[in-house]
Amino acid sequence: MTHQVPAGIGTRPHSARLYDFFLGGKTNYAADRKVAVESLRQFPHAMVAARQNRAFMHRVVRHLARDHGMRQFLDIGTGIPTAPNLHQVAQAEQPGARVVYSDNDPLVLAHARALMNSTPEGATDYIEADVREPEVILEHARSTLDFSRPVALSVIALFHFLPEEDAPYGIIRHLMDALPSGSALALSHATEEFDPEGMRRIVATYRAGGVNLTLRSHKEVLTFFEGLDLVDPGLAATCDWRLDLDTDDVPQLPGMVSPAESGVWAGLAFKP
Ligand SMILES: C[S@@+](CC[C@H](N)C(=O)[O-])C[C@H]1O[C@@H](n2cnc3c(N)ncnc32)[C@H](O)[C@@H]1O
Structure with a gap:
């Protein structure tokens, strides 16, 4: 599946x-790089x-597939394809x-071809849609996924792009309500709790470029998991979440990266 890049797409920065x-990818434009470089200056x-x-x-995906048999x-x-993509993991x-x-x-x-190279036994599909229309996504997903069996919903570094007026907690509830018991929610979300000054500066830089970021506290991010069973270690900084699961060639050691550098809460929960 290759699609043309729509005209005028690179004129405004996009998350x-x-x-x-x-x-370190190359799928970005001068308008994006301008905001990105300024963000690096600020944070x-x-x-x-x-x-x-x-x-x-x-x-989290490796853990779900390997240790929970999630299929x-x-x-x-x-996001723009970056190997390994979720289906490859x-x-x-x-x-x-x-x-x-x-x-x-x-x-x-336009780059979805890299998301479509499924194993012959498995399947991948893609829908261009806005999470604020969850029913559109669910309807499309039903042709590939069997909603009578557990599904892992992953919304990683997404919901900080939704302000309160978009009813972000209601969207998660809507999506999880469609999934059966045993389904999972893997979510990460930017916060200002680890480095208030640095994160406020990045919010201001993004906003100046027309990209709105809504940072949320530990308590607020926990609200996304309401009614679900959050697994150990609960909501943790991405840099601290289950490092024991890391099987990459260069393992990350505890303390190597600080929460102030990672700036994002992460958690995994199951639907009872
Ligand atoms: C920071 S990237 C995260 C990518 C990937 N989930 C990851 O964690 O590696 C956020 C992604 O959310 C997408 N996004 C932002 N607002 C969205 C919305 N309202 N509906 C759907 N996708 C959105 C952006 O286009 C971007 O690809």
């Missing part, structure tokens, strides 16, 4: 491309924070895993 820049840990967040995604994933706010453990991706940046769709 997906800022994140791509911080991860020099932004690249570390992005990589810590991505490493959380790898650990279905609904990933919203997927899941299918390394469960070759038959089925993954539906969704994002609202048209540039992700």
Whole structure:
């Protein structure tokens, strides 16, 4: 699946491309790089924070597939493809895993081919949609995922792009209500609690570029998990969340990165 990049797409910064820049990707435009470089000036840990967040995604997905036998994933706010993508992590453990991706940046769709290289036993699909229309995403996902069996919903580094007026907690509830018992929620979310000054500066830089960030506290982020069973260690900084699961060539040692550098809460919960 290859789509044309829509005309005029690079004129305004977008969160997906800022994140791509911080991860060292090349799928970003001058307008994105301008805000990204200024963000680094204001919060020099932004690249570390992005990589810590991505490493959380790898650990939590590997854990779900390997240790919980999870074979279905609904990933919203997927981001520009960056290997390994979620399905590659899941299918390394469960070759038959089925993954539906969704994002609202048209540039992700233009690169969706990299999300479609599923194992023959498994399946991947992509829908360009906004998380503020959860029913559109659920409707599409039903053609690939079996909603009578557990599904892991991953919304990693997504909900800080939704202000209160978008009713972010209600959106998670809507999505989790559609999934059966045994389903999981993997979520990460930026916070100002570890480095209030640095994070406020990055919020201001993003806002000046037209990208709104809503940071939330530990207590507020816990609200996303209401009615679900949060697993150990609960809500933790991405850099501290289950480092024992890291099987990468260069393991991350406890304390190597501080919460002030990573700036993001992370958690995993199951639906009872
Ligand atoms: C920081 S990236 C995270 C990417 C990936 N989940 C990860 O953690 O590696 C946030 C993604 O959310 C997407 N996004 C932001 N607002 C969105 C919305 N309202 N609906 C759907 N996707 C959105 C952006 O396009 C971007 O790809």
